[in-house]
Amino acid sequence: MSVPVSLPERLVQAGVELLEEDGLADLTLRAIARRAGVSHGAPRRYFRTHNALLAAIAATGLQDLAARLEPRTDGPPEDQLVEAATHYLEFAADRPGMFDLIFRHDLLAGAGGNLRATSLPLFRTFVCLIGQLGPDDAELRATALWTNLHGLAVLRATNALELLGTKDLEPIVRYVVHSHLH
Numbered sequence: 523m524s525v526p527v528s529l530p531e532r533l534v535q536a537g538v539e540l541l542e543e544d545g546l547a548d549l550t551l552r553a554i555a556r557r558a559g560v561s562h563g564a565p566r567r568y569f570r571t572h573n574a575l576l577a578a579i580a581a582t583g584l585q586d587l588a589a590r591l592e593p594r595t596d597g598p599p600e601d602q603l604v605e606a607a608t609h610y611l612e613f614a615a616d617r618p619g620m621f622d623l624i625f626r627h628d629l630l631a632g633a634g635g636n637l638r639a640t641s642l643p644l645f646r647t648f649v650c651l652i653g654q655l656g657p658d659d660a661e662l663r664a665t666a667l668w669t670n671l672h673g674l675a676v677l678r679a680t681n682a683l684e685l686l687g688t689k690d691l692e693p694i695v696r697y698v699v700h701s702h703l704h
Contacts, residue, residue, distance in 0.1 A: 530568040530578070532558045537579040541619040546626070549619075551575065570634075576623065577635035583620035584640040587613050591647050599654040603699045606647060607671050611691060614675035621675065655703055667702040674698070 527535070536557035541549050551572050555562045569575040590609040593602045614621040623629075630637055648667055653660035674694065677683050688694065 529558070529560065529564065533560075533565050533568065533575060534578045534582060537575060538582055538620070541579060541623060542617065543619075545619045546622045549576070549579075549623075573629055573633035574635070576626075577630050577633035577637055580620075580624045580626075580630055580637060581635050581640060583617065583624045584637065584644070586617070586620070587624070588640065588644055591644055593647075593651075599651045600699060600703060603648065603651045603667075603703075604696055606651065607667070607695045607699055608692070610671050611675055611678065611695065615678060618679055621679075625672070652703065657703070663702045667699065670698050670702070671695075 533554055537549060537554045540553055540557055544553075551565050552562045554575065555565055558564075565572075565575055569578065587610070590613050591606050593606065595602055595605060624637075624641070645664060645668060648664040649660050652663050652667070657663055674683075674691065678691070683689075683691075
C-alpha cells in the first residue's frame with residue numbers, strides 16, 4: 523500500500539525528476555506543474571517563487587550528498603577524507619543537474635528552505651577531518667580542498683579530464699587530499 527504524497531511533495535519530486543532528466547536550464551514552474559499533473563498556477567500556492575521551489579528541490583540533493591559524505595570507515599582521517607572526496611565526486615557525476623543546482627547560491631539565496639543549515643555541516647565534515655590531523659588552519663585547508671574537488675567535478679563533467687588522458691580519479695583524489703594536509 524503506497525502512502526499518499528502531498529501536492530508540495532509531488533511538485534518537489536517532479537522537479538527532481540526533471541532536473542535529473544533535462545538539467546537546470548529547463549526546470550521551469552510550468553514544466554514542474556505539467557510533470558506533477560497540476561495547473562501551471564498550482565505551485566504558487568505552496569511555493570511563493572520559482573526559486574523557493576528550486577530550494578526545496580535542492581534540499582533533497584543536499585540530503586543525498588550529506589548521506590554520501592558520512593564517513594563509512596573508522597580508518598585514519600586522511601583515508602576518511604579521501605573517501606569523502608570520492609563520494610563528493612561520485613555525487614557530481616551521478617547527479618549532475620542536482621550538483622549544478624545545489625551550488626547555485628545566486629538562485630537559492632533567500633529562497634527559503636534554510637539550505638545553509640544543510641550545506642554548512644557538509645563543509646564542516648571536511649574541516650573536522652582535517653582538524654583531527656592537527657593543522658591550526660583546518661578551515662582554510664578545507665576550503666582549499668573543497669574548491670579543488672569542485673573544480674575536479676566540473677572538469678570531469680565537461681570531459682576536460684579526458685582530454686588530458688585522465689580516466690582514473692583515485693590517484694588524483696589521493697594527491698589532492700594529501701597536498702591539502704601537508
